[in-house]
Structures are given as C-alpha cells and as structure tokens.
Amino acid sequence: MKQAGTPPSGKWTGPSHAGVKAPDPILLADPAKRFAATAQRLEQLAHGHPMEAWLRFMATLARAQHAVATTLAPHAALSPAIVAQAAEARLPPLAADGHRRDASWRDGLALLLDRIDHRGLPPAAVEAMEQLRRSDAVALERLADHFLRGVLAASEAGAAVFVAAALQVYFTDSAARLTTEDLRLLEERALCPCCGSPSVSGLITASGITPGTRYLYCSLCSTAWNHVRAVCITCGGTRELSLQGIEGDPGVVKAETCGECHTYAKLLYQLKDMQVDPYADDLASLGLDILVTEAGYARHAPNPLLLVGDGEVVVD
DSSP: OOOOOOSSSOOOOOOOOOOOOOOOOOOOHHHHHHHHHHHHHHHHHHHTTTTHHHHHHHHHHHHHHHHHHHHHHHOOOOOOOHHHHHHHTTTTTTOOTOOOOTTTTHHHHHHHHHHSSTTTOOOHHHHHHHHHHHOOOOHHHHHHHHHHHTBBBGHHHHHHHHHHHHHHHHHHHHHHHOOOGGGGSSSSSTTTHHHHOOEEEEEEEESSSTTOEEEETTTOOOOEEEOOOOTTTTOOOOTTTEEOOOTTTTSSSEEEEETTTTTEEEEEOOOOOTTTTTTTHHHHHHHHHHHHOOOOOOOEOOOOOTSSSSSOOBOO
C-alpha cells in the first residue's frame, strides 16, 4: 500500500454547461452493505466454479467482516481539525501507512476470528487463526504494519489474510464517517483519495447520472473514485491499451493491459451483470489473472486477500 501524493485543489474540472452532467468524483461505501454484498456475490459465483470451496471460504470471511462492521464497527475517530490538517498538507486523511490506528481494529479482528467456522478449513488456516488469537497487541500491530507497508515475511502470509480482512472493516468504517467534502481526488489518480491505497478493480457503470463512468474501488477502505477511461492507471499511457478476456465467457470481467508499462488492471462491466461486485468478481476471476500474468503483464496492485502478481514485497 502506498501513500498518495499531492491532490489538485478542486473536486471536478470537467464540463459544467447545461445538459452535461459530471459523475460524482468520490463515493463512500456503506459498511452495513459493503461486506454483505460481497458475501452474497461470492456465494452466487461459487456455484460450479473450479475454486468453489475457496470462494465459499471467502464468502464466510466476508460474512464475518459484515458481522464486525455492523455490531462492533471499529473505526478511527478523526477530529475535523485532523481532517483539515491532512487536507492542508495534501495528504489523504486516513493514509494507510501513516495513520495511527485505533486499538478497536484488534477487537474487530478477535470478533472476526470468532465468527469464522474453522471446520473444514485447511490445517494451515486453522493454525494461522490460533496464532493470531495467541498474539499480543505488539505482535498484531507489527503484522498490520508489515501488511500495510508491503513488507510481509513469507511466514506471515497466512495470518495476514485475516489481519487484512479486519483492517478492511476498520478502514471502511472509518472512511464512512467522513464526507465527500472532506476529500479531494489525488494528483496520483490511481490511489484512493481517502486512505492512499491502490484500487482492487475498476467498475464501468451501467446506471446513474453518467452511465459508462469508470470508478476505481479501494482495496482497503472501499471508497470509489472516478478515473477517466482508456488511460492506464499505472503509467497514464494511452497508446498501447488493450482489453483481454477469457474466450467464451460472458465478458463481465476483462483485463486492461498496457503495452507501455506492461501492467494490467481489472475492469468489471455492470452492463453485463448488474450484480457485479468489485471485490467478489475480482476474486472469482483468478483464472484471468493467471492468463494475463503468463502473457507478461504484472498486476497493477494485488487484492489484499489474494496478493496476486508482483504487488507485494516479501522479506526474509
């Protein structure tokens, strides 16, 4: 996860004359719906899927996230002064790798672990859960820091999945307590204006005041923000962009590849399926990741629950 750079001073600089509607630049997630929607979509996609058992586990994890988000709601209580100071310094107010986390995220992790039925889980996953239950506050905070800074050791990967899930709830609940007026699109448009994290996927809308708009969805705090289409979100290039898909599939998920920087990002098309979910459909399209990676492209940023591609840094 990288912290973002300097944002422009305005929220939208597109056309504003009569008859032209501009898309909302930033959309904040509703924690009461975000994880439940992902769980429901994962259950739908799991039926008959080659990775059905894994997707159903991911659905279980999302349901546990929903329980935490709606019963405990761990969050950071940012004062207006702190938010204003961040805006003045041109930083996202919930900067993932600079924000001082409230201890409530650890309570959320404990509840999340309690809500997961470990029966049928691989022994490694059960051991990772037990390891987290035995860990003290210092060890948990260190693991969270390693995840957010992208320096996970190989031995931490199993436990980090559950830590990532808990941090998603914490940052989503925290972001939801802000208002869009508190935020500005960043100069580095590929990063979240709320926490400075990269997106997990982009969704092309089929409804709303501006159908066909691309929104990037934050991998950490679930905030969505507008990003112009036909522009590589990694390097800003426009000359060598292509859309790649799996032959014969419905075309709900495609990979936008860039021949200039040799990266790719997922694009989800709401017109093809109105139930598409930026998080569930990304997980369920792992086969597309594999094919595009084999073709020589690196993923723009990993899904924090999957860590596909070259996005993470592993240290010994």
